[in-house]
Amino acid sequence: MIFSTMVFVSLSPLLNPKSKTKFFPNRNQTYSPLSLNSSFLNKSDHRPPPSSSTLHSSPSSTPQGCRTRFHPCPSSSVSPPARITHSRSAASTQGSLYRHASHSPSTSAMCSGDPNIVLQPLCRVQTGLVQMYSNCGFLVEAAKVFDEMPDRSTVTWNVFITGLIKWGEVGLAHSVFDLMSARSIVSWTLVIDGYTRTNQSVKAFTLFRKMVQVDGIEPTEVTLLTIFPAIANLGSIKICQSVHGYAEKRGFNAFDIRITNALIDLYAKCGCIESASRLFREIPDHRKNSVSWTSVMSVFAMNGMGREAVESFEIMEKAGLRPNAVTFLSVLSACSHGGLVEEGLKFFNKMVNDYQLVPDIKHYGCLIDMLGRAGRVTMKILEIERGHGGDYVLMSNILTGAGRFKDAERIREMLDKRIAFKLPGCSVV
DNA sequence: ATAGGGTTAG
Numbered sequence: 001m002i003f004s005t006m007v008f009v010s011l012s013p014l015l016n017p018k019s020k021t022k023f024f025p026n027r028n029q030t031y032s033p034l035s036l037n038s039s040f041l042n043k044s045d046h047r048p049p050p051s052s053s054t055l056h057s058s059p060s061s062t063p064q065g066c067r068t069r070f071h072p073c074p075s076s077s078v079s080p081p082a083r084i085t086h087s088r089s090a091a092s093t094q095g096s097l098y099r100h101a102s103h104s105p106s107t108s109a110m111c112s113g114d115p116n117i118v119l120q121p122l123c124r125v126q127t128g129l130v131q132m133y134s135n136c137g138f139l140v141e142a143a144k145v146f147d148e149m150p151d152r153s154t155v156t157w158n159v160f161i162t163g164l165i166k167w168g169e170v171g172l173a174h175s176v177f178d179l180m181s182a183r184s185i186v187s188w189t190l191v192i193d194g195y196t197r198t199n200q201s202v203k204a205f206t207l208f209r210k211m212v213q214v215d216g217i218e219p220t221e222v223t224l225l226t227i228f229p230a231i232a233n234l235g236s237i238k239i240c241q242s243v244h245g246y247a248e249k250r251g252f253n254a255f256d257i258r259i260t261n262a263l264i265d266l267y268a269k270c271g272c273i274e275s276a277s278r279l280f281r282e283i284p285d286h287r288k289n290s291v292s293w294t295s296v297m298s299v300f301a302m303n304g305m306g307r308e309a310v311e312s313f314e315i316m317e318k319a320g321l322r323p324n325a326v327t328f329l330s331v332l333s334a335c336s337h338g339g340l341v342e343e344g345l346k347f348f349n350k351m352v353n354d355y356q357l358v359p360d361i362k363h364y365g366c367l368i369d370m371l372g373r374a375g376r377v378t379m380k381i382l383e384i385e386r387g388h389g390g391d392y393v394l395m396s397n398i399l400t401g402a403g404r405f406k407d408a409e410r411i412r413e414m415l416d417k418r419i420a421f422k423l424p425g426c427s428v429v
Numbered sequence: 430a431t432a433g434g435g436t437t438a439g
Contacts, residue, residue, distance in 0.1 A: 131431080156430095157431090158431040159430080160431095161431090162431065162432075187432090189432050193433095222432055225433085226433095226434090257435075259435075262434095264435085265435070294437090295435070298436065324436090329437055329438070332438080336438080360437090363438080364438090365438040369439065
């Protein structure tokens with residue numbers, strides 16, 4: 001079939017054994033998923049060294065700037081023993097699914113010879129295979145199954161595109177997307193999302209615009225939430241406004257609080273504080289959730305409006321909404337920028353004691369920044385830490401990173417003393 | 430059967 005050949009050609013980099021290693025950068029042992037008792041995917045365990053040129057046809061493959069969850073590590077997410085287990089079940093599943101198909105309720109229909117009904121279960125099984133391989137990072141295997149499928153549904157294509165994007169092959173995913181004859185909104189969203197997450201904002205927005213303007217396809221709320229970070233990255237208030245208008249016109253804004261919250265953030269990042277806070281004010285109170293408040297607090301934080309952020313926090317709390325770690329980060333950042341040291345410390349206390357939230361490096365970063373402006377850095381932080389069993393080592397590392405070797409040294413000493421003090425206590429118990 | 434992050438320091 002011509003179509004199949006086209007797909008094959010476009011996937012040839014994936015099917016090229018030389019490119020295999022690229023997908024398993026952390027793999028320290030090689031074995032194939034179906035090698036145990038499958039012959040239809042013949043794998044070699046002795047592959048030539050990676051040849052990046054076979055795949056890097058465009059800079060889009062560059063993983064730099066990608067968010068981490070975008071590039072799960074194959075060897076950590078799927079451990080070798082699990083893989084072997086998986087391999088066995090994959091191979092046996094294949095058989096059992098086929099058996100299942102022959103005993104399924106549609107057996108009579110299949111016997112009647114209706115090709116559509118016969119093909120559907122096969123397509124689904126193979127789609128499942130493509131998905132399984134894609135999720136595990138076995139893109140070559142996924143491509144092979146995909147290529148050899150006699151019949152592919154839109155879901156098959158989407159599943160394969162998902163796999164390619166998940167493992168950083170956005171450019172390749174786009175090529176596959178281009179070959180589709182019937183793209184669903186999921187297909188578009190996937191590729192746009194791939195570009196957004198790899199910081200290819202122009203490509204993301206170009207594709208989004210093509211989808212809406214040329215192909216006349218309506219985005220879903222997921223598509224919009226996907227395109228917002230790209231627009232924020234472009235920093236264009238004009239695009240921000242036009243997308244906002246679109247969302248408003250289609251009713252997204254009214255029916256999905258997530259869209260409104262994301263728009264607040266988008267306006268702020270495009271430098272339009274007034275629009276951001278107006279958008280927030282226009283949300284009916286009963287629809288405001290903690291993310292809405294957090295978003296508006298971060299708008300205040302960006303502009304040194306500490307008082308307003310503190311005030312927002314209090315209103316939010318009174319409304320019975322529970323702040324999370326991000327909420328506290330916003331308010332701490334606002335306190336830091338607004339010079340509200342006492343308030344900032346109070347919020348940090350509240351976070352740890354009242355809400356039992358564990359501060360991370362960003363919270364400490366805010367604290368350091370805040371206290372750094374006021375002087376007295378180390379002792380103040382240690383006061384907090386002593387009360388709440390915080391992480392001295394983390395603190396010490398932060399200070400070392402900031403060039404405060406002397407302070408870091410002192411913290412280590414205190415840590416040692418603390419351990420020395422604690423040990424006898426433990427032995428009594 | 431397929432997307433599925435509202436908000437994350439400096």
